[in-house]
Amino acid sequence: MGAHLQSDAVLLRAEHLGRSVPGKILVADATFDVHRGETLAIVGPSGSGKTSLLRLLNRLDEPTSGTEFLDGADYRQLAPPELRRRVGMVMQRPYLFPGTVAENLRFGPRQRGEEMPDDQVDKLLAGVGLVGYAARNVAYLSGGEAQRVSFARTLANAPEVLLLDEPTSALDDDAKAEVEGLMQKVVRERGLTCVLVTHDSAQAARLAKRALLLEAGRIVRDGPVGEVPGA
Amino acid sequence: MLKTLFHGQLQLGLAQAAVAALAALLVVLAARRRGIHLEKELMIAMVRGLVQIVAVGSILLLLLHAPDWTSVFLLVSMIVAAGATSARRAKGMPEAFRVSTYSIACGAGSVIALMTWLGVIDTPITTLVPVGSMLIANAMNTNSLALNRFRSEVLAHVGEIDTALALGADGRSSVAPYVQTSFEASLIPAIDSLRSLGIVWIPGLMAGMLLSGARPVYAAIYQFVVLAMIFASSGLTSLVSTLLMRTRVMSPAEQLVLRPEN
Numbered sequence: 001m002g003a004h005l006q007s008d009a010v011l012l013r014a015e016h017l018g019r020s021v022p023g024k025i026l027v028a029d030a031t032f033d034v035h036r037g038e039t040l041a042i043v044g045p046s047g048s049g050k051t052s053l054l055r056l057l058n059r060l061d062e063p064t065s066g067t068e069f070l071d072g073a074d075y076r077q078l079a080p081p082e083l084r085r086r087v088g089m090v091m092q093r094p095y096l097f098p099g100t101v102a103e104n105l106r107f108g109p110r111q112r113g114e115e116m117p118d119d120q121v122d123k124l125l126a127g128v129g130l131v132g133y134a135a136r137n138v139a140y141l142s143g144g145e146a147q148r149v150s151f152a153r154t155l156a157n158a159p160e161v162l163l164l165d166e167p168t169s170a171l172d173d174d175a176k177a178e179v180e181g182l183m184q185k186v187v188r189e190r191g192l193t194c195v196l197v198t199h200d201s202a203q204a205a206r207l208a209k210r211a212l213l214l215e216a217g218r219i220v221r222d223g224p225v226g227e228v229p230g231a
Numbered sequence: 232m233l234k235t236l237f238h239g240q241l242q243l244g245l246a247q248a249a250v251a252a253l254a255a256l257l258v259v260l261a262a263r264r265r266g267i268h269l270e271k272e273l274m275i276a277m278v279r280g281l282v283q284i285v286a287v288g289s290i291l292l293l294l295l296h297a298p299d300w301t302s303v304f305l306l307v308s309m310i311v312a313a314g315a316t317s318a319r320r321a322k323g324m325p326e327a328f329r330v331s332t333y334s335i336a337c338g339a340g341s342v343i344a345l346m347t348w349l350g351v352i353d354t355p356i357t358t359l360v361p362v363g364s365m366l367i368a369n370a371m372n373t374n375s376l377a378l379n380r381f382r383s384e385v386l387a388h389v390g391e392i393d394t395a396l397a398l399g400a401d402g403r404s405s406v407a408p409y410v411q412t413s414f415e416a417s418l419i420p421a422i423d424s425l426r427s428l429g430i431v432w433i434p435g436l437m438a439g440m441l442l443s444g445a446r447p448v449y450a451a452i453y454q455f456v457v458l459a460m461i462f463a464s465s466g467l468t469s470l471v472s473t474l475l476m477r478t479r480v481m482s483p484a485e486q487l488v489l490r491p492e493n
Contacts, residue, residue, distance in 0.1 A: 021492075060393055062484055080485040085399040095394040108398040157399060 011036040011193050012087070012161055016066035017056050018217075026052040028217045029066070034161070039187065039194040041204035041225065044214035050197040051092075053214065054163050057195060058087040071160070081111060088159030092166045094150035096141070101125070101149050102134040108157035116156060127186055128152045129178075144175030151183060155190075162187065164196040168203070180206070252277055294356055302359045306343065309364055310336050313371035321378035324489060325479045330472055331374050338468025339363070339370035342460055351456060365436070365457060366464045369421065373465035374472050377417035381476055384409035385489050392487050402481030410473045417469040421462045428458060 012034040019026045027049045034040050042050045055061045057068060059080055068075045075083050085108065096104050105124055106116045121134050128148040133141075141149065147167060154162065167183065168176040184207060187194055198204050204211055204225055211228040213221035221228045233250070237243040255277065259269050294301060314332025321327035343363045346352045352362050385392065385406060395405040428434070429451070436457055440450035480489040 058397060059484055060397060060486060062482060062486055080396075081399040081401055084397050089397040091390070091394060091397070093390060095390045097391065097395075107395070107400075111399045111401070111404065153398065 009036045010034070010069075011071055012057070012195075013069040014057070014066070015069065017053070017063050017068060018065035019052060019056055019061055020064050025217050027056060027063075030056075030219055031066075032212060032219065032222055034193055034195060036193055037191050038210065039196060039208040041208035041211040042195065042197045042214060043199070043201065043204050043211050043228065046199065048214040049217035050199075050214055051165055052217070054089070054165050054195060054197050057161075057163055058084050058089050060084075060089070085112070085157045086159055087161045087163060088154040088157050089163040089165065090147075090151050090154050090167045093170055094143075094146040096138040096146055096149060096153075099138065100134065101130070101136050101138060101141075104138060104149055104153050105134075105156045107153060120156075124152045124156055127155070128182055142175070143171050144178055147171060147175070147179050148182060151179070151186070155186065160193065162192050162194045164194060164198075166197055166199065169199070183207075248281060291357070291360065294360075297356060299354050299356055299359070302354075302356045302363070305356075305360050306340075306363045306367065309367045310340060313339075313367050313374075317371050317375045317378065320375040321382055321476075324378060324382055324476060327378065330475045330479065331371075331378065334374055334468045334472035334475060335367060335370045337471045338374075338466070339367045339464040341467065342366055342464035346460055351460070362436075362457065362460075366460055369461045370464045370468040373417045373421060373469045376420070377413050377469040377472050378476060380416045381409060381413035381473055382489065384412055385480055385487070386491055389487065389490060396485060396487065402485040402487075403477055405485075405487070406477055406480060410477050414469050414473050417473075418462075418466055421465045425458050425462055428455065434458070 010033045014030050014032050017030040018028045020028075030053055032040075042053060044050050052061065056063050059068075059075060070078065070083065070086065078086075097107060102118075102121045105121050109116045118134070122131070125131060125133050128151055130145065130148055130152070133145070133149070138146065138149065147170075151167070164183070168179050171179060180203065186192075194207075196204070196207055198207075208225055210223065211221075211225045212219050213228045233243060233246050237246050255273060259273050262269050290305075294305075311332055313335050314328055317331040317335070318327035321331070324330075343352065343359075343366055347354060347359060352359055388409060392405045392409075396402070434454050434457075437450045437454035440453065441447060445453075480487060482488050
């Protein structure tokens with residue numbers, strides 16, 4: 001991902017983004033830019049607000065302060081389903097819906113009334129190394145396979161920004177390396193803009209050039225991966 | 232045995248209530264041995280139930296000669312009380328009291344009104360209030376089951392719901408599978424009652440009609456009528472309740488607001 005040439009255009013801009021719940025500040029005053037084609041890593045200790053910040057970027061949670069601009073437009077002006085199609089998310093656990101792999105891949109487009117043709121399903125599966133898996137029941141997939149289906153399902157929406165929430169942390173070492181390599185390849189090929197949450201500094205260094213360090217919900221460092229402690 | 236010890240009807244009734252309550256307490260003790268604590272809830276429910284039913288019996292005695300329209304006030308009060316009782320089963324769910332009361336009013340209220348207008352339920356207060364209260368009580372139970380199940384389903388599937396939202400689904404579609412499960416589960420008692428009618432149980436209403444001299448076939452048919460009305464009012468209540476709650480667990484920006492920490 002880091003090898004991809006970056007454009008200077010800002011695709012996503014968080015401005016004073018914050019979220020607090022009674023008695024606790026989850027994210028405070030987060031301001032940063034993500035450039036088109038860039039992969040930004042968010043690192044920090046457990047409970048520092050990494051996932052909370054990521055969930056604000058596709059408005060899965062409501063910010064209590066600040067806002068975000070997606071390609072120059074305030075994201076509060078966008079319908080949430082449309083925003084989430086454009087800012088896709090891969091979660092820590094795959095949460096596949098009961099049924100076949102193909103049904104899972106068709107879920108996103110179906111929300112907009114689009115039916116994804118078989119050849120497109122096959123193409124997406126080939127991209128994540130799962131040729132011939134379309135008709136398989138998701139109940140019988142391994143952890144690594146399930147996470148790859150989850151990744152392909154997010155790609156089926158053709159997002160402009162990809163939010164990756166510790167996508168390999170629930171996998172064993174072999175599957176982890178496999179899924180990480182695959183994500184790196186797909187992101188590079190498609191020139192996707194990524195925001196990656198990880199607690200693994202080596203992974204941050206492999207996948208991103210720039211990192212944000214979060215502590216107690218606040219961004220305390222923003223810079224090249226090698227210069228950000230913990231990244 | 233009790234009849235040989237107690238000769239007055241009131242004393243006999245109290246003795247029978249004490250024995251029946253003792254049976255319930257034995258179950259509580261058995262549950263306690265397995266680490267399940269129902270003591271407080273059951274004691275409060277039994278004392279409340281006894282006081283309430285005796286109070287209503289006394290009021291009914293006074294209302295025997297009251298004009299028929301007073302039934303409306305009694306039934307409306309019952310609907311509000313049912314809504315409050317049911318809402319307690321939906322801890323943490325937004326606007327549970329309003330949703331419960333509105334759903335029971337829609338489900339039981341509309342069936343009572345329609346059936347009274349069609350002549351299926353007689354208008355005298357001595358018929359309308361007891362039959363109406365049966366429909367309201369069953370609608371309340373169904374509503375409690377529906378909300379309780381919906382809450383559990385949503386809390387157990389937060390990850391799946393967030394995933395559906397993150398893939399561009401709207402709030403309603405994201406919780407649709409859990410609305411359906413809750414609706415179906417809430418109707419199991421009503422369906423089983425209809426299915427087992429006459430085989431597993433002979434309901435109290437039919438027994439009462441037989442004791443008061445009604446023809447057995449008419450008593451049997453009317454019992455079926457009551458159970459069919461119970462199913463209709465319970466089903467409608469559950470349908471309205473789950474559909475209303477479906478929108479309340481989502482924020483205007485299509486975010487799931489019912490979460491484990493709530």
